[in-house]
Amino acid sequence: MRATILIVDDDRATTDNLGAVLGESGFHVIKAQDGVDAIARLDNEAVDVIVSDIKMGAVSGIDLLDHVIAHYADVPVILVTGFGTIESAVEAMRKGAFDYLPKPVNIDKLELLIEKAIKTQKLLNENVNLRRQLSEKYSFGNIIGRSRGIQQVFREIEQIARTNATVLIRGESGTGKELIAAALHYHSARSDNPFVKVNCVAFAEGLIESELFGHEKGAFTGAYKGRKGRMEMAHKGTLFLDEIGDLNLATQLKLLRVLQEREIERVGGNATIPVDIRLVAATNRNLEGNVSEGTFREELYYRIKVVTIEIPPLRERTEDIPLLVDHFIGTFNDDHGKSVRGVSQPALQRMVQYAWPGNVRELRNMVESLVVMAREPIITVDDLPPAILELRDEPLVNLKVGATIKDAEKQLILATLRMNNGNKARSARHLGIGKKTLYRKLKEYGMFENSNGANAPDELESTA
Ligand SMILES: Nc1ncnc2c1ncn2[C@@H]1O[C@H](COP(=O)(O)OP(=O)(O)OP(=O)(O)O)[C@@H](O)[C@H]1O
Ligand SMILES: [Mg+2]
Known part of the structure; x- marks a missing residue:
């Protein structure tokens, strides 16, 4: 289908010339001589891209842009700047114009921009549709992603959630390990029973055992009462051990026994208590390294890594970024009573290029602060924090000794x-x-x- 381009300029020669060239290139062209006329045309016809002059009679290109953003949010606007309007153009970019071109218009550049605008809009529309079909292809509950890496993770969750297999989830910090552990639980037959989380880093050496296995009254100084451990609490449910690489060797051994015998002993007690738990463990470390260093037990390692889910870092699945941004904007609009519509194409590009050392968590936090601070419906490059505009993950230069x-x-x-x-x-x-x-x-x-x-x-x- 031919794309419809609305050309707006108070100079008839300009609209005629541009119209003729674009028409020859296969676009369907509509012309308007001023902003009022343009608004009327928009109401009557489906327009794909608007190309508008800035300086025009009573209703300027910027006014037109405001109107389009308010009423035809999905129509990209390319502005043409004459002498002295560059600053308005920059302002317009901030508001959500797609791009701008200086006069005299370079027709090749204009056509490229139009193609790009159409393509981008298609992608954004797809995103909107994607959001509508949530819980379908590109999400698994509240886990979002269309990259091959994440789609693979979705398939793995589907395959193993219903089993009792112990699962090891690996991925850098902020890649969604906890989210995936929860998904495994809530898609299992155990979903009506507890999902219990223990962060192994958070406990001092002596305390982790009491936390996991519980203790009897008087088991140690300060143990005035007996207490159930997390393993007992997770009975018939799922125990999520976060940062399992941080467990000390003695506790690792006890854990291994629990996995083998399916029963526990509280600290300071000698009764055995049967427990039926499904273990999901996570780590952002290299457990193999810990095994060879002797800080992680090999038997435990083999026991937990039977089924491993590997979550790639965000920088290796940039296709997920626009989707995640969209998803988080929706979430935080709701949370904070805002109505941000999206991120400008250049801003999104910066986000896609950034390396995200803190992965999805960093992206999520950034989108939250952008939404909270937003004063315009579209987030633009100017709104982005400096870190994103700087260079982080610079491409490597590959040099061998011997090079000059x-x-x-x-x-x-x-x-x-x-x-x-x-x-x-x-x-x-x-x-x-x-x-x-x-x-x-x-x-x-x-x-x-x-x-x-x-x-x-x-x-x-x-x-x-
Ligand atoms: N694919 C995703 N879709 C939607 N939200 C995600 C996704 N991945 C991560 N998140 C969100 O990003 C944040 C960080 O995720 P999570 O806490 O699961 O990471 P983690 O891998 O456990 O990190 P850490 O190693 O630092 O504990 C959470 O708010 C989570 O909801
Ligand atoms: Mg975590």
Whole structure:
């Protein structure tokens, strides 16, 4: 189906020219001579993209943008800036314009932008539809993700939730280990019984055993009363041992016995109490390393790793980021009575590029603060915290001893440019050299497209 483009400009020659070229490129074009006219056209026709001048009679391009954001939120707006309107354009980006182009309009750039706007909108619409079909393909209860890695995790949960197998969940901090442990429990036949969590890091050496196995009155100084341990509490349910790598060796041995004998003894007691628990353990450590160091028992390791669920770090499943952002915006709109509609395309791009060392937890926290602080319906790059705008997980430069300084320099320059999407001014800043120097080096290495050296440094400035 042909996409419909609404072109708005008070100059008829402009709308006619642009209209003719876009029409030739296969778009269906509608023209409006001012903002009022444009609003009327919008009410009567399904428009895919709006291309509007900023400076127009009573209703400016910015007013039109406001109207579109309020009433036709799914129609991207590309603004055309004439002399003296660049600042309004930047302001408009903040409000949620898709992008802007300077006059005179470079038609190739405009067509690229239109294609990009259509594509982006399609993706955002898909996201909206995805949210509607929640609990379907891209979510498993409250776990969201469309990446292969997460889809694999969903399948694994489905396969093993109903069994009694001990499960080891591995993943970096904030990847969703606890969420997945809970999903295993709530999709099992044990779901009506308790899901009991113990964080093994949180206990001092002596206390963890009493916490897990309980104790009898007088078992140690301060044990005035007998107490049920978490294992007893988890009877017929699921015990989630978080950070199992932090259990001390003595407790590991006791745990191993419980798993084998299916009974416990309270600290200071000698009666055996049968327990029926399903164990789910999590770690963000390298347990193999702990085994070879002798800080984790090999038998216990083999016992718990029978079924392992591996959650990839967020940076390795960037497809999940837009979906998660959307999901968290919904959650926090509800929580905080806000009505944020989404994140601008450039802002989303930054989020996708960021390395998320704190994984989904970091993303979730960031979205919460963005939603709480939001004053506009669309979150833009300006709203993002500095950490995201900085470089974190820089691509590596691969060098072997034997390479020359020149090779090294060339690789570093190329990698920096790639990371900055070809933006030379920013690359020069990251490299700690002047733009002119960067330009000279690019030329030296034959990496600069334009051999006309005389005015090239100016071009560097304008390469955005
Ligand atoms: N795929 C996901 N979909 C939705 N929310 C997620 C997802 N993954 C993680 N979260 C959310 O991110 C936060 C961190 O997840 P969780 O506490 O399960 O991580 P963790 O792996 O246990 O981290 P840690 O190792 O630091 O304990 C939680 O608020 C969780 O609900
Ligand atoms: Mg956790």
